[in-house]
Amino acid sequence: MSEFMMQLPDNCPPDVASQRELVVYRIVKTNPPTLDDFKTHAQLGLAPHVDYCRRCSLSLFDSYSNAMHRLNLSPKLGAHVAQATLTPAHGLISPVNKAGHMEWWAYKGKVMPDEFTVSDDEY
Numbered sequence: 108m109s110e111f112m113m114q115l116p117d118n119c120p121p122d123v124a125s126q127r128e129l130v131v132y133r134i135v136k137t138n139p140p141t142l143d144d145f146k147t148h149a150q151l152g153l154a155p156h157v158d159y160c161r162r163c164s165l166s167l168f169d170s171y172s173n174a175m176h177r178l179n180l181s182p183k184l185g186a187h188v189a190q191a192t193l194t195p196a197h198g199l200i201s202p203v204n205k206a207g208h209m210e211w212w213a214y215k216g217k218v219m220p221d222e223f224t225v226s227d228d229e230y
Contacts, residue, residue, distance in 0.1 A: 109198070109214040109215070110214065110215045111163075111198065111212055111213065111214060111215060112198075112213045112214065112215045112216075112217070112218060113147065113149065113150065113163055115160065115163050115212065116159050116160055116163075118160070119159075119160035119163065119212070120160065120164070120199045120201070120210075120212040121160065121201070123201060123202055124199035124200060124201045124202075124210070124212060125199060125200065126195030126196075126198070126199055126200075127193075127195060127200060128192065128193065128194045128195065129169075129192070129193060129200070130190060130191070130192050131167040131168065131169070131190070131191055131192075131193055131200075131209070131211070132167065132168040132169070132170060132171050132173070132174040132188050132189065132190050132226070133145075133165070133166065133167055133168070133174070133188070133189050133191070133223060134166070134168075134174055134177065134178050134184045134185040134187070134188060134189075135185050135186075135187050135188070135189045135223070135225070136185040136186055136187070137186075137187070138186075138187050138189075138225040139220065139221070139223075139224075139225065140187075140189050140220040140223045140225070141220050142218070142220055144185070144189075144220060144223075145165060145213075145218045145220060147162060147163050147164060147165060148161075148162040148163075149162040149163045161210060163212065164201070164210035164211055164212050165210070165211045165212075165213060165218070166208060166209075166210065166211075167193075167200065167208070167209045167210070167211050168188075168207045168208055168209070169203045169207040169208075169209065170207055171188055171190070171226060172207075173206060173207030173208070174188040174207075175188055176206075176207075177206070177208070187225045188225065188226055189223035189224060189225045189226065190223065190224055190225075190226045191222045191223040191224070192222075193211070196214070196217060197211070197213060197214060197217045198211055198212050198213040198214040198217055199211070199212045200212075
């Protein structure tokens with residue numbers, strides 16, 4: 108079994124999370140993205156009321172438009188939307204929710220900002 112990028116609580120990630128290959132979008136502050144754009148809420152000390160397992164994941168979206176919608180609702184999250192293709196080697200990803208949001212529990216050493224390309228001009 109692969110090691111995750113941070114210590115996770117028991118039963119985390121949830122059983123519904125899976126390894127798969129897919130194109131994902133992430134809200135980032137910098138262009139190009141840096142490791143600082145890939146810190147979890149747990150690492151940043153944010154959202155203490157949210158389940159700790161979820162706080163240990165990184166937010167992703169299934170489309171540029173869903174990521175932009177979230178960014179427009181919460182501009183403090185960042186300034187850009189970056190795209191990448193994740194594979195099973197990157198970690199476990201939750202199913203997509205109604206807002207197009209997913210959670211990524213990354214394997215240690217698999218958060219690589221250079222794999223993400225800012226795609227602000229997609230639409």
